[in-house]
Amino acid sequence: MKNSFSKAVFSFKTKFVDPKLEELNRRTAANLQTEDLSDLNLKKRKALVNHAFTHSEFYKRKYQKFDFxxxxxxxxxxxKLPPLTREELRENFSDIKTKNVSESDHRKASTSGSTGFPISVLHDRRHPETPIRWRILDWWGIEPWENQAFVYRYKRPFLKRLRNSLLWWPTKRIFLAAADLNEEKLNKFVRAFNRIKPTLLQGYVDVIFEFALYLLDNNIKIHPPKMVWVTSAPLFEEQRKLMEKAFGAPVCDQYGNTEILLIAAECPEQNGLHIMQDTVHIEFVDENNQLVPANTNGKILLTDLTNYAFPLIRYEIGDEGKYLDHSCTCGIPLPLMDNVRGRQSMNIQTPSGLRIRGEHLMAMFNEYMTAFKEIQLRQETDYSVCINYVPRIAHKEAKDAAQKMVQMLKKRSRSEIEIKCNKIEHIERKTTKTPLIVSYLG
Structure with missing residues (x-):
């Protein structure tokens, strides 16, 4: 009965309060019925490039040698278009912004700076990510009017929480701020969780993992959601297993970032991440920006097909990934990419120039992740590496696991660098994210 009322209120709000969103949602759903999404994707790229060249001072300069x-x-x-670099984005914010878009049609968003200097972009309010979010939830049998739970790093301001409650009423949404967690806060969240029985639990990988460990270590049961949605960091498979055990629900890995919020996500088949080909164009390229074959790792270039306020065209985000050449058995007509395992900058370096990439470290360390609540590799200016860890299990067992990781990394680095491990109370964070690797090399 409650669900029927929530659905009715939600439908009324969408239809009469925000009819533009309802229309956008219909068009987004219709895109998956299009005979050829590749043609739609190219059509949108053409329109975006023409718009950027006409209305953005930055792209006028950048593309001046091209005869369209x-x-x-x-x-x-x-x-052949030159990629947009993070440095260009940071230094040309005002000129990238298009001149024919009103102030009310966009909002500013800034990165946390977890992998370098923070950068800012504008999101186009006329094309919100909401319909894509609803698409992903629909794959998992979740309706947008059902109760939902979120774990964030920091507590949201009171006015923002109040506005969110009013906006979604009578749907209930609960939030847990993972900063300065204590047993009282966690138990209060668990009680609220079991009271409203949310169908979705969402948050950063590391904070959801921390919550899962608390439930397992204290033998606490919660009402299983339909799905747990994690994002903003690479997901270790051992972490996924523990989360699914703690929550009694499948974990959906999603790829997105501050610049382009929803790029790809898993369906229940979990054969890879479905790329939102109708709203984003993604390329996997080599160092010369040439496309690499499917199943081959390459740096990622992103084009947001919906952002006309602040065009991002062939944006070199700093991540690495690869296309998958198989189709998903779910029947969703969207291409697949592999789960993103790390950033280009997320690697360990040796004096001879050897680079041990983040995805290789994740594969090496995966089986040991159950021993730790948190882990981070810190590389200093002299190339030495310290594996800082917060143990989950008995200290000796965690220390043994860390020592094994030290030996594996020594072997992988050909013993070129000094490697040690160190037990700590908590990982220091200067941003909302917790990168696997922090490097102080120039």
């Missing part, structure tokens, strides 16, 4: 025909940019032409 009346038919617009072809796929081959698009591949």
């Amino acid at each position: 025909s009346e038919a617009g940019v072809s796929n081959d032409d698009f591949l």
Whole structure:
């Protein structure tokens, strides 16, 4: 009965209070019925490039050597466009912004700076990510009017929480701030969780993992949601297993970032992440920005097909990943990519130039992750590495696991660098994220 009332209120709000969102949601759903999503994707890229070249001072300069025909940019032409770097984005914010978009049509968002200097972008309010979010939830049998729970790093301001409650009433949404957690806060959240029985639990990988460990270590049961949605960091498979055990629900890995919020996500088949090809274009390229074959790792270039206020075209985000050449048995007509395992900058370096990439470290360390609440590799200016860890199990067992990781990394680095491990009380955070690797090399 409660669900029926929530659905009715939600439908009324969407239809009469925000009819533009309802129309956008219908168009987004219709995109998956399109005969060829690749054609739709190219059509949107053509329109975006033309818009950026016409209305953005930055892209006028950047593309001034290109002679776009009346038919617009072809796929081959698009591949010749120089990528947008993070440095360019940071230094040309005002000029990237298009001149024909009103202030009310965009909002500013800034990265946490967990992998370097923070950068800012504008999100186009006319094309919110909400319909894509609802698409992903629908794959998992979750309706947007059902109760939901979130674990964030920091507590949201009171006015923002009040506005959110009023906006979603009578749907209930509960939030746990993971900073300065204590047993009282956790138990209060558990009681609220079991009272409202949310169908979705969502948060950063590390904070959801921390919550899962608390439940397991204290033998606490919660009402199982339909799905646990994690994002903003690479997901160790051992972490996934522990989360699914703690929550009694499958874990959905999603790829997104501050610049482009929803890029790809898993369906219940978990054969890889479905790329939102109708709203984002993703390329996997080599060091010369040439496309790499499927199943081959490459740096990621992103194009937001919906952001006309602040165009991001072939944006070199700093992540690495790869296309998958198989189709998913779920029948969703969206291409697949592998789970993103790390950033280009997320690697360990040796004096001889050897780079041990984050995805390789994740594969090496995966079986030991159950021994730790948190772990982080810190590389100093002299190339030495310290594996800082917060133990979950008995200290000796955790120390033994850390020592094994030290030996594995020594072997992988050809003993070029000094490696040690160190038990700590908690991982220091300067941002909302907790990167696996912190490097102080220049």
